[in-house]
Amino acid sequence: AQSVTQLDSQVPVFEEAPVELRCNYSSSVSVYLFWYVQYPNQGLQLLLKYLSGSTLVKGINGFEAEFNKSQTSFHLRKPSVHISDTAEYFCAVSRVGSQGNLIFGKGTKLSVKP
Amino acid sequence: EAQVTQNPRYLITVTGKKLTVTCSQNMNHEYMSWYRQDPGLGLRQIYYSMNVEVTDKGDVPEGYKVSRKEKRNFPLILESPSPNQTSLYFCASSPRLGDHTEAFFGQGTRLTVV
Numbered sequence: 017a018q019s020v021t022q023l024d025s026q027v028p029v030f031e032e033a034p035v036e037l038r039c040n041y042s043s044s045v046s047v048y049l050f051w052y053v054q055y056p057n058q059g060l061q062l063l064l065k066y067l068s069g070s071t072l073v074k075g076i077n078g079f080e081a082e083f084n085k086s087q088t089s090f091h092l093r094k095p096s097v098h099i100s101d102t103a104e105y106f107c108a109v110s111r112v113g114s115q116g117n118l119i120f121g122k123g124t125k126l127s128v129k130p
Numbered sequence: 131e132a133q134v135t136q137n138p139r140y141l142i143t144v145t146g147k148k149l150t151v152t153c154s155q156n157m158n159h160e161y162m163s164w165y166r167q168d169p170g171l172g173l174r175q176i177y178y179s180m181n182v183e184v185t186d187k188g189d190v191p192e193g194y195k196v197s198r199k200e201k202r203n204f205p206l207i208l209e210s211p212s213p214n215q216t217s218l219y220f221c222a223s224s225p226r227l228g229d230h231t232e233a234f235f236g237q238g239t240r241l242t243v244v
Contacts, residue, residue, distance in 0.1 A: 025170070052235075059134075059220055059235035060173075106172060117163070117188070118233060122172040 018043040018109050022121035030129050031099055037092040037124045039107030046112040049090040051081055054104045054123075063105070066090065077101065102128045132157045136221050136236035143211055143243055151206045151239050153221030159234070161224040162204040163188065164196065166217040167238075173220065179204055211243040 023038040041047060048067050052060040064075025071083040081092045090107060107121040134155045143149055155162065163178035165188075175188030179198040193215055195207040204223075208215060221236040 020172075022172075057238075059237045060222075060233075061235070062232045065232075117175060117178060118173075120165075120173040122170055 018045075018047060018111055018119045020107050020109055020119055020121035022105075022107050022124050024124050025122065026125045026127065028127045028129060029097055032096045034095050035093065035097050035101075035126065037105050037107075037126065039090045039092065039121060041088050041090065041107075041109045043088075043109065043111065047109040048112060049081075049083060050108040050110070050118065051075065051079070051090070051092050052106045052108060052120075053077075054106065056103070060106065063092070097126070097128050099128050099130060101126060132234070134221055134223055134234050134236040136219075136239050139237060139239060141239065141241050143241070145212055145243055146210050149208050149211060149241075151208075151219060151221075151241070153204045153206065153236060154202050155204075155221075155223040155234070156202065157223060157225070157234065158201065159223035159225050160201070162198070163222050163233075164194070164204070164206050165220045165222065166190065167220060168217050176206070176219075211241075213243045215241065216243050217241060 019042045021040045029035050050065045051063040053063050054060050064073045066073045066083045074080045079094050104123045104125050106123050108118045110118050137152045160181050164176040165173040167173045174190045176194050177196040179185040219239045222233045224233045
């Protein structure tokens, strides 16, 4: 079975500062990895995904993530955050060859302060 | 516009009164699923469907039913709601079985059972 751990439930940061949201996963088989963002009172939107190839993945809104197989991590980064990045971020995995079922972490609330 | 539409967005009901939350997608996606989101628990899959007339249990199916009579619709049915089903519910769809390009989420349905 797969599981996802998001190490920080809340991350406060000042505007224009860099941020890293941590995600570790556990799986005995190969997985696909995703980051989703949920803005207040909205559904989830895909930020980026890792399926194969380059371990550095770039997504929307200036976010990027790096897949590290040896550390089973997929941390999300942004070099300079904006107030509008305030949202909840979810890391998710899907087992390669599965029906595409997503296993989500518990989420990290990013709060960007002026 | 490509979208997943859930109705209603908000619902307050009483224990034991049957209810249905509708979900419709206009992207001709084969794969659809329902999640519930609870504070500190992230999103957990309730049921999923790989195509018309094909449904299966997710991680937390107890107390829920689904049907997939048409490709575009995937209603979630609570035959006898209980207070522990108070939650935020999301419907999602994906292009095809095993396709990991993206899962599209609805805006969510906030259900309160009193």
